[in-house]
Amino acid sequence: MLNSFFRGLLGTDDPPTKVLEVRSDNYISRPIHYREESMLLYGPKMPPDNKNSKDKYYEIILHKPFTETAHQMYSLFRSENLESAEEKFIAFKEKIPPYIKITKECTIPALQKLCDTLAEHQGWTLAHLAAHFGLYELFNDPDVQKHINDVDPPTGATPLMVAIRTGNLRMVQALMSLKCDLNMVDCEGNNVLHYAAASNKEIVNLLTSLASPSLNSYNRAGYTPLHAACVANAPECVRALIVAGADVNLSVSSHCNTRHGIPGIVGEVMQDNQPKFYQQDMKHGGTPLHWAISREVIEALVSKNCDINVKNFDGRTALHIMVLRGRLECAVALMSNGAETSMEDNEGNTPLHLAVKQTNIPIVQALIVFGCNLEAKNKKGFTARHSIPVEMSSSNYDKILYTLHAVGAQRCPPEMTSCGSWCAARGDYNGVPPPSVARAPPRAVLSDMLQAAGMELAADDAKGKSGRYLDNRPPPSPISNYMKASKIYPISIHGAGR
Template sequence: MTSWLGSIGLTAGGLMLRNLLSSEPNPNKVLDVKSVQYSDRDVHCRDDAMVLYISKNNNYEIVLQRPCTETLHQSFSLYRSKELSDAEIRFLQLKDKLPPLITIAKEVYNLNGIQKLCDILREHPSWTLAHLAAYFPLNDHFQDPLILSILNAPDENTGISPLQLAVKNGNLRTVQQILAAGASLEHLDYEANTVFHYAAATSKEIIQALSALSTKCLNLRNFKGYTPLHMACLADKPDCVKALLRAGADVNIAATEATSSPNNTPPGYVIDFLQDHPNKLYAQDMKFGGTPLHWSCSREVINTLVDMGCDIDSLNFDKRTALHVMVLRHRLDCVVALLSRGARADLGDKEGNTPLHLAAREGNTAVVQALIVFGADLSYRNNTGAMPRHCVITGNDKLLYILHAVGAPRCPKDMQGCNPGCSGMEREFNGIPPATPPSASTRAIIDQVPAVMLTVSGMGVAQSVKRNTGRIKGGRLLCLDGGGIRGMILAEILLELEKRAGKSLVQCFDWIAGTSTGGILALGLAAGKTLKECLYIYFRMKDLAFVGARPYSSEPLENMLKECLGSDSVMASVTHPKVMITGVLADPEACRPVLVNITVTRVMITGVLADRKPVDLHLFRNYPSPSTLLIIEPNGLFRPPPLPEEQLMWRAARATGAAPSYFRSFGRFLDGGLVANNPTLDAMTEIHEYNLAMEATGKGAQACPLTLVVSLGTGLVPITQVTHIYAGCGNENPIIKITALVSKTDLGTMAQYYLQANVSLKEIDVFRPESLWDTARLAMGMSSLGQLLVDQATASDGRVVDRARAWCSMIGVPYYRFTPQMSEDIAMDERSDEKLVNMLWETRAYTHANRHVLNELVALLNRD
């Protein structure tokens, strides 16, 4: 036992334990003593009221004597030791601090006060009088000349200033008193911490008191690379985080390992946001760091913060972006908002996991689909070598198929921990696909062989023409159907085509024709927007334009069109490709003359002139029309639309997108989809007439016949059964009762369905109903019949495609048609993120399944 105690005595912990077990009093305990006790002792050294005594048995003791004006008898024993060196060191620590302080602040001259002073000086011997005044706190004495003279003096060991110490202790009144005394807010301690770094873990009131005087050091990094905002996040102090943001903290400064590392990201300040939305941030996520984007809970907050300059790809302490966090929180609207504002989907966190890895692990189907359609890398490996497919939890067969259907690769054969769905050794199980939507299967089977034969026939004729006349360059036509928000499908297909072509899409085509949403997309491409930017715009447009009840206000849509296409850009400024846009005409003042200011491709956009009967198809062009080339003067009662040099691009886009009941008409124009929802035949006709006009005007060398037609649709809706369409009622039996399998967008001709239902055309008779019940049935029947007529008028598939394919085959032009089968009918004004990302995933799966056709098309495009 004795040897054990002896060994303990050799360590610091042992010394502490020995002091506890010893019967001797603690040498640092302050004792109340009488001065007469030391009359027989020798003075080793003296400084003012402090004396170091030595006894006859060589014990040393430091005694503080009260001023003789107060008492001649009471004193305090501060320290006792048998070692002279220890006593001398302690004496030097106390002599310059204790006597002056008790002279300034007499309220601390008591046993308890002196004990606290001695204890803190033993722990922090390099503190100044100002530090001691800040620590205790002696708020009434900061104006004392002695304390004022050292108010900004740092601790020699740590560099902390008295103000920083007061802030660290969280005493607001002390902080206010020191600030009133003129303390500096620009002091840095030896770890480069500012006063705001210390305030970050205290209270919002202290931050407000400091920032009211100066914010010069608010965004400085310390040696660990943290700003005060980072420190508040680490301390899990949401109120301090918000206070720093209100003070002007830059949310875009990343945590790095050096204070001097450059910050190339523009500053981001969210002061106004927090003033307007004080409770819109998720405080529980603040402790992980990042920016307010990481702490957002809604699409509106994210859009606001991005507009205010928050770095969308900034990292938190786990090296995760806001997109990572939203995936983990299962916030689909926030995920889509971030992706549609350009957030990178392929950034790995500290474990190398991308948002897609995390979404696959979480099993969130809609989030996985969103990441896929925005281009997430399906083969990205994390730090363990796992790809997203590997992260799918066993049993989530639907999610496994979602990844498989778009080409997510399996793991290599040597990968450990694989399940049957990702193992490189087993390739049979790929998940469970969703139910196949009902489609025009009979028609598809009948058309399969003719379609292939027509395409091959067209390519064969084209090859024969080239052998006889030489290589023909140009003449490549891209046609984009209408369909409202389903224009996203067009962008998704074109993204895949552009990826495989390895060059910008506008370099692949010489003519672009578009109707409605397809026309807007065509103009966006002609104006220099990338396909990804166009997809982003669609997601933003649905939230801004489809607000309230139909018909929607046109102002948000028009503002977006001006922003994207330019408020002054005109059609003639686009020089390549030629662009055709359709629309319907109604107001002579719909388009105003402006200056030409950009140069790009031939574009034609369809519109409908609705100020006449019958209505007329109009093509918005960026090139002279055949009539202009032939100098054919317009005649009739109606003023002709503006020339390409006068036609504003955004007005053309607005005119072609003026879908009845969704938006008000645009002057004399209505949506081009009313006449040419699939603009392929109209575009081919236009190109043929244009070439004839060039020949007739002696410019035959510039004429270029069609060499390729690519037509893109906005999706095939599932076939649904329409039972009982009443067009008039009399007595007990309906005049018209049509039962057929019909699609809302592919109805064929009216006669076709009458024949399918075994109803002769002469049975169509609408007459005065004979009862109230007949009136109700008549109203429902007329509504259904009206819907059928509208759907047929705007049909873009079925026989419309058959005619275009046959025409191309006859003239020897290869024809490609791409439009995916959708699992549900997506409304033109659909806003649901879940439905839209599923629609786009189906498009991506469709392009993957038809990749051989896309590759064949790319070979033709690159050949020219």
């Protein structure tokens, strides 16, 4: 009462969408434009009463039905424009009275929630509303059941999709028990598993238990349900989809030219090694290889035909990610199993560009050993040598620059601008060589180092890859290269990073 007094004093009205309880005697002299059961659209009072600001509005009024309180009324919407009032009336008249009839709930909070939902989703049916509000018992009503596979015209969403989006497992179970269609897609090409990808693993498991053929289907954005789960940063859903058989080798927007593995077996690797995956990397897409944090898991995934060179949403391979995370063991394991060392991400950066920016000398040396392209340029036209961060400490600067220079990384061409003394065509700075060592480290120490990196000496010639070396004698294998390159600067290959 006090609030109404101040609103009148200040000349302000309630928001047009606020549900208000009103008196019937205020509408005796108001013209009725439309009537539908207990819902009416009143026009402005002619002439309007200057003392009552509401007399100038078109107003949607709901008479509280199915009760003994015959004169209880609610104002659902007010507008000075007849067209907007008619549009709202059409959306309300087919949904609100039957909804109240079924639920027997007609209070201001309930009506407000209902009107707000219909304002946002005018095409929803009674089944959509019941699914959204989690009223699974309403699906016992034939008037609700008949809409079970209806779609929302603007979005194409079905009641099941709405229920999945809310994460209500019991609601989803109720709809599935009524044999709703699981193979429908919305206007964006999303099926029920695309929706489930952002919900919870229980719903994913329930849907995939039916062996749905839509597990690896693409939506119009080029995403499979697995990609959608990555975007939603839902690691439990990611695992559930992979365990159910989602193909981890499908790329975003790539409907062909993909190398399909045996995703069910890949799922088993993930299931058995859950703590060995870095969940924060999942939101960038990719495959379990991108998210692995141990050499053992990488080797297990590669053995199950997980595509070693597939890219994530940022265009990065698993090797890019291992470089960024500083996981030397994992990077060496990938390269030992044939990972391409010079693939470009969306910015044109190769793993070497990233390793240089990270000032990670051991990984730079490992990439060099496995034959990365020293002269590859990113989209800015920069080589790895040009990309050396000038703000790094002098010690790291010297080491990273000398490592690249020692294996032949070229300076920039004369026409290149913004070059420092370390990469300019006429520059003369090449870093500082490491201090000489009295003698070579014992072979036993090198063997231990190689073992920690997953590069056992017995596998020297298994891959047949050629590396770089610092003298004129070609080494017999990448292992010998690694041993020789490690003499540039002593390195530690223990510690896998995060």
